[in-house]
Amino acid sequence: MSPKPSCAPLAAPAAAPRKAPRAWPPANALIGATLLMALILLALLGLLWTPFDPLRIDLLSRLQAPSAVHWLGTDEFGRDVFSRLLIGARTSLWISLLAVSCAVCAGTVIGMLAGYLRGWTDRLLMMFNDALLAFPGILMALGIMAIIGASQYGIVLALGIAYTPSVVRVVRGSVLSLRELEFIEASRVIGNSELYTMFRHIAPNCLAPLCVLATSMFGWALLSESALSFLGLGVPPPAATWGNMLASSRPYIASASWLGIFPGLFICLALLAINLFGDALRDRLDPRMRK
Amino acid sequence: MLRFILQKLGMALPTLLLISLMVFALIRLIPGDPALLMLGDMADPQSLADMRRNLGLDHSLVTQFLIWFKAVLSGDLGFSISTREAVLPLILERFTVSAGIVLVAVLLATLIAVPVGLLAAWKQNSALDLGLVMSATLLLSIPSFWLGLLLLYAFGIKLGWLPVVGYVSFGQDPWQALSYLVLPIVTLTLVEVGAITRMARASTIEVLRLEYIAHARAKGLSESAVLWRHALRNAFAPTWTLVGLILGNLLGGIAVLETVFTLPGIGRLMVDAIFARDYPVLQGCLLLITFVYVLVNLFVDLLYPLFDPRVKL
Numbered sequence: 205m206s207p208k209p210s211c212a213p214l215a216a217p218a219a220a221p222r223k224a225p226r227a228w229p230p231a232n233a234l235i236g237a238t239l240l241m242a243l244i245l246l247a248l249l250g251l252l253w254t255p256f257d258p259l260r261i262d263l264l265s266r267l268q269a270p271s272a273v274h275w276l277g278t279d280e281f282g283r284d285v286f287s288r289l290l291i292g293a294r295t296s297l298w299i300s301l302l303a304v305s306c307a308v309c310a311g312t313v314i315g316m317l318a319g320y321l322r323g324w325t326d327r328l329l330m331m332f333n334d335a336l337l338a339f340p341g342i343l344m345a346l347g348i349m350a351i352i353g354a355s356q357y358g359i360v361l362a363l364g365i366a367y368t369p370s371v372v373r374v375v376r377g378s379v380l381s382l383r384e385l386e387f388i389e390a391s392r393v394i395g396n397s398e399l400y401t402m403f404r405h406i407a408p409n410c411l412a413p414l415c416v417l418a419t420s421m422f423g424w425a426l427l428s429e430s431a432l433s434f435l436g437l438g439v440p441p442p443a444a445t446w447g448n449m450l451a452s453s454r455p456y457i458a459s460a461s462w463l464g465i466f467p468g469l470f471i472c473l474a475l476l477a478i479n480l481f482g483d484a485l486r487d488r489l490d491p492r493m494r495k
Numbered sequence: 496m497l498r499f500i501l502q503k504l505g506m507a508l509p510t511l512l513l514i515s516l517m518v519f520a521l522i523r524l525i526p527g528d529p530a531l532l533m534l535g536d537m538a539d540p541q542s543l544a545d546m547r548r549n550l551g552l553d554h555s556l557v558t559q560f561l562i563w564f565k566a567v568l569s570g571d572l573g574f575s576i577s578t579r580e581a582v583l584p585l586i587l588e589r590f591t592v593s594a595g596i597v598l599v600a601v602l603l604a605t606l607i608a609v610p611v612g613l614l615a616a617w618k619q620n621s622a623l624d625l626g627l628v629m630s631a632t633l634l635l636s637i638p639s640f641w642l643g644l645l646l647l648y649a650f651g652i653k654l655g656w657l658p659v660v661g662y663v664s665f666g667q668d669p670w671q672a673l674s675y676l677v678l679p680i681v682t683l684t685l686v687e688v689g690a691i692t693r694m695a696r697a698s699t700i701e702v703l704r705l706e707y708i709a710h711a712r713a714k715g716l717s718e719s720a721v722l723w724r725h726a727l728r729n730a731f732a733p734t735w736t737l738v739g740l741i742l743g744n745l746l747g748g749i750a751v752l753e754t755v756f757t758l759p760g761i762g763r764l765m766v767d768a769i770f771a772r773d774y775p776v777l778q779g780c781l782l783l784i785t786f787v788y789v790l791v792n793l794f795v796d797l798l799y800p801l802f803d804p805r806v807k808l
Contacts, residue, residue, distance in 0.1 A: 232632075335513030338789050340747030347781055350769045351524050427638055431751045434640055435766050450641065454755075457644060458652045468641030475636035483632070 230487070236480030243474055247297050250290030258287040259442055267460045277462045280452070285463065288444040289470055295445045296474070299359055300425035304418055306364030311371020312407070312414070318372065319379025320402055330376070336369040342428050349437045356439050359432060363425050374417050378410040412489040419482035423475055430471050446471045500797060507793050514785045515567065518778050519560050525774075532774050535576035567782065573775035575768075582779040586761060590783060592662075593753070593760035596676060597745045600683035605738055608688045609731065612695025616730075617722055619700055627692065634689030639748075643682040643755040650678060660757050679756045687741055694737045699730040732803035739795030743788035 255275070262282035270277045276285040318329040336344070341363075348362035382388060383406065391401045432438035433447025441448055446467040453463035522529055530546040531538065538546070547553070551562040566572075572582035608631075615627040651659035657678055663671045702708065703726055711721045750762030765780035767773075 331509060332513065335510045335517070338510045338514060338792075339517075339785055340744045340788055342744070343747035343781065343784055346747075346750070346765065346769065347518075347521055347777075350777060351521065430638060431640065431748065434751055435754060437766065437769065450644070454644070457648055461648055464641075464644050464648070468638065468644065471638050471641060472636055475638070476633065479632050479636050 230484055232480040233484030233488075236477045236482075236484060239473060239477035240481055243293060243470075243477065244297065246290055247293040250287075250292075250294045254284070254287035254290050256284035256287045258283060258291045258444055267456065267463075269460070270462055276466050277460070279449075279463055280456060280460075285449075285466060288449060289446070289466060292444040292446045292449060292467065293470065295356070295439060295443065296426060296429055296447070296471075299356065299363075299429050299439070299445075300422050302360045303363035303367065303425045303429075304421045306360065307367035307371050307421060308414065308418055310364070311368045312375050312410070314368070315372040315375025316379055316402055316406065316410075319376040320383060320398070320406070326376075329372070333369045333372050337373065339366075341366040341424065342431065345428055345432060346437065349432065354432075354437050354440050356443070359429055359438050362432075363428055366428075367421050367425070370417060370421070371414070374413050375410050378413055379406055382406050382409050416482065416486045416489055419478060419485055423478040423482065426471070426474055426478070499800075503793055503796050507789055510789055511786065514789070515564055515782065516560065518781050518785075519563050521781070522774055522778065523556070523559075532772070533573060533576070535772075572779040572782070575776045576773045577771050577776075582775050585776065586764065586779045586783050589759060589761040589764045590787075592664075592758060593746060593749050593762060594787075596679050596683065596752075596758070596760070597742060597749060600680045601687060601738060601742055601745065603680070603684045604687035604691055605734075607684070608691035609695045609727075609734060611688075612692045612697075612734070613699050613722055613727060613730070615692070615696045616699035616703060617718070619703075624696075628696065631689040631692040631696075634685055635693065636689075637686060639682055639686045640751040640755050642685060643678065643752055646678050646682055647755065662758050675756075675758075679752055679758060682752065682755075683745065687745075690741065691734060691737060695730065695734045698733040699726055702726050702730045705729075729803060732799060735799065735802050736795060739792050742791050746784050746787060 260283060262278070264282065265274070265278050266280055266282040268274055268278045268282075274284050274286070276289065279285055279288070314329060314333075318326040318333075339347075344366040345359070345362040348365060349358060352358045352361065388401060388405055391405050392398075396404070429438055429445065430447030430450070433445045434451045436448075436451060438447055439445045441452065449467040450464060450471075453460070453467070456463050522532060525532060528547075529550055530543050530552060533550070534542060534546055549562075551559045554562075570583050572586075574581055575585060578585075611627060611631075615624045618624045647659060650657045657674055662675050665672045708721060708725060711725045712718075716725075746761075748762070749760055750766045752758075753760040753763040754766070761780055761784065765777060765784075768776040768780065
């Protein structure tokens with residue numbers, strides 16, 4: 205009996221045989237992408253127009269239930285919940301996007317250095333990296349927020365630093381498997397510089413696993429931002445994010461339940477969109493996951 | 496076997512050392528006099544001078560770290576600025592509250608999720624599988640603090656079955672303690688069932704494609720024997736690793752849940768310490784949680800060969 209290669213370890217993307225494309229897009233990608241687009245459109249809409257001024261305090265109409273005027277009700281200061289959700293979408297998505305971008309940029313540079321230079325650089329970098337990975341992400345973000353204090357760009361920095369080690373690990377792994385392949389050897393043989401080879405030939409081939417990781421990191425970042433803001437360590441009020449809206453709804457849970465229901469629903473929908481989209485992306489890009 | 500254990504321990508030690516270094520650096524990174532940070536604004540000049548000498552502030556950073564690390568190793572984590580309590584007993588007491596909740600929730604989640612994931616993988620691409628995967632993804636997407644609020648609203652306020660605010664320890668009154676802990680545990684279990692189900696399903700699908708499963712089927716074994724006796728063992732190994740990671744992450748992120756249910760756990764203690772600028776307590780919490788995280792993962796690694804016989808020592 206000849207061994208079947210059905211459980212072969214993850215081959216480098218370049219070496220994976222191109223299979224006939226399956227029906228694309230699959231249902232989960234479609235639902236995820238639609239939801240995500242809808243949220244992004246809402247966030248963009250919040251840039252241009254909101255039904256009410258999200259920061260205007262109107263004590264005469266505080267804690268009103270959803271109605272034709274205030275679609276999703278008003279909060280304890282009489283501010284319109286729907287308007288606050290719209291600008292909250294912008295804040296939450298923007299912070300997550302920035303944090304993931306920071307992590308991807310820093311992680312790619314460090315990971316490529318470690319994977320390409322190897323030797324002592326690699327060993328030292330990875331020892332430090334593994335120690336950072338041993339910090340649960342949210343805990344590290346908490347520690348960093350303790351140093352720099354609660355602010356919008358503080359969270360970006362904290363989450364960016366917290367997620368960099370995972371990127372380093374993934375990029376280094378791909379670089380290590382790629383640099384042994386023939387086309388890299390060929391690039392070096394025809395006289396291309398190491399730097400050129402690294403960015404022209406190695407970096408593009410790290411893209412697939414990086415995309416999958418970045419998508420799930422976007423979800424973690426969104427959840428962590430909400431959690432930090434919920435704890436009061438994220439974006440400080442009166443600015444609105446889904447997390448701090450949820451936190452300030454807590455005293456009114458019995459009398460004004462809509463205050464807690466809608467922000468949570470938005471976080472949940474955003475995470476669902478990212479998870480569905482990420483699954484579809486992984487199925488597509490990770491050869492192991494193909495059926 | 497001994498070599499394997501020593502090797503794993505050898506990998507954990509530098510990690511623990513680096514973590515201590517980072518927690519030490521945390522206080523030094525905050526602008527201001529570390530002695531003042533450790534004692535608070537109300538400290539008198541005499542105790543400040545004592546603290547400066549104890550921290551070794553007139554020596555090099557290396558010496559300062561060694562002084563601090565020696566104290567940590569002997570269990571001396573300093574005193575809380577706000578309550579003047581010794582840090583170590585305080586964080587240990589709060590830690591047991593959090594650890595109990597997390598352990599029970601992860602155990603329940605594993606017991607539910609692994610059979611469900613196995614079932615979904617066995618019926619791969621059927622309507623049942625699709626339904627289970629969708630439910631798992633949905634559960635995975637619900638933030639624990641929102642689910643907690645919703646459950647609190649439903650069972651605490653609308654139905655009035657369970658108390659909304661408070662905590663009683665098991666030693667005082669087991670039944671009452673249970674009534675306070677049911678909702679947090681159910682919340683965490685539901686959230687983690689999603690992640691573990693997906694992992695168990697994915698790894699079972701990979702295992703079911705292997706030849707030894709075809710062989711087991713060809714031998715004429717019943718499907719349940721194939722699944723439970725042959726597939727489960729190999730499929731559980733990656734899930735087991737995930738369970739270890741989840742345990743650690745939950746301990747790190749438990750603060751939000753403890754805030755929702757007003758539980759006196761270590762997460763809440765840490766967040767309160769951040770607000771109160773109670774740096775000795777913050778350092779203690781960070782150290783304890785990360786040490787436990789590393790040890791849990793070490794323990795998971797050491798038990799791994801039990802579940803995956805292919806990893807021979």
